[in-house]
Amino acid sequence: xxxxxxxxxxxxxxxxxxxxxxxxxxxxxxxxxxxxxxxxxxxxxxxxxxxxxxxxxxxxxxxxxxxxxxxxxxxxxxxxxxxxxxxxxxxxxxxxxxxxxxxxxxxxxxxxxxxxxxxxxxxxxxxxxxxxxxxxxxxxxxxxxxxxxxxxxxxxxxxxxxxxxxxxxxxxxxxxxxxxxxxxxxxxxxxxxxxxxxxxxxxxxxxxxxxxxxxxxxx
Numbered sequence: 001x002x003x004x005x006x007x008x009x010x011x012x013x014x015x016x017x018x019x020x021x022x023x024x025x026x027x028x029x030x031x032x033x034x035x036x037x038x039x040x041x042x043x044x045x046x047x048x049x050x051x052x053x054x055x056x057x058x059x060x061x062x063x064x065x066x067x068x069x070x071x072x073x074x075x076x077x078x079x080x081x082x083x084x085x086x087x088x089x090x091x092x093x094x095x096x097x098x099x100x101x102x103x104x105x106x107x108x109x110x111x112x113x114x115x116x117x118x119x120x121x122x123x124x125x126x127x128x129x130x131x132x133x134x135x136x137x138x139x140x141x142x143x144x145x146x147x148x149x150x151x152x153x154x155x156x157x158x159x160x161x162x163x164x165x166x167x168x169x170x171x172x173x174x175x176x177x178x179x180x181x182x183x184x185x186x187x188x189x190x191x192x193x194x195x196x197x198x199x200x201x202x203x204x205x206x207x208x209x210x211x212x213x214x215x216x217x218x219x
Contacts, residue, residue: 095160099125
């Protein structure tokens with residue numbers, strides 16, 4: 001592992017990350033454990049070197065294939081909501097992307113299962129997560145809308161692409177007392193929390209968001 005690469009210099013240095021954390025606090029992120037995880041995961045290694053100087057801006061950035069790395073605020077907010085009740089055993093992530101959200105999740109769950117439909121992105125994510133030695137992460141090239149039945153049930157499910165409705169497969173794969181966080185909608189999207197209690201599901205709309213759409217199949 002290249003510690004100099006992970007620590008960063010200049011616009012990717014610890015000082016730059018500290019400014020990002022202050023912005024996240026100003027935007028309403030309160031969980032200090034989540035903020036510590038955001039600070040610890042080097043976002044600059046997950047984006048192309050040409051834009052690494054922008055890695056600690058509180059904004060989404062392109063990662064190729066029509067996809068983006070979510071803004072640090074969005075990653076922090078979704079993580080904060082998912083783990084509001086404490087550490088979880090098994091978490092499913094729909095949409096690995098470059099692996100940044102995956103790396104943050106790996107600090108709060110015993111095991112993270114993540115599926116990605118775009119094969120070249122998954123290859124990049126594997127490289128990044130290997131560099132961080134995230135040993136509790138399992139990745140799969142698959143259609144995210146189908147979830148990952150062979151590893152279900154999951155205590156937490158997080159989706160990093162917007163669906164028009166909650167996929168039935170994901171509801172079935174959520175544990176009896178599990179939590180799911182996902183964006184729902186087309187033009188107007190809302191970050192939504194779904195809490196399962198036995199056979200009942202409670203849905204809470206949290207705030208407006210903007211994600212790429214959830215697409216079927218693999219690429």
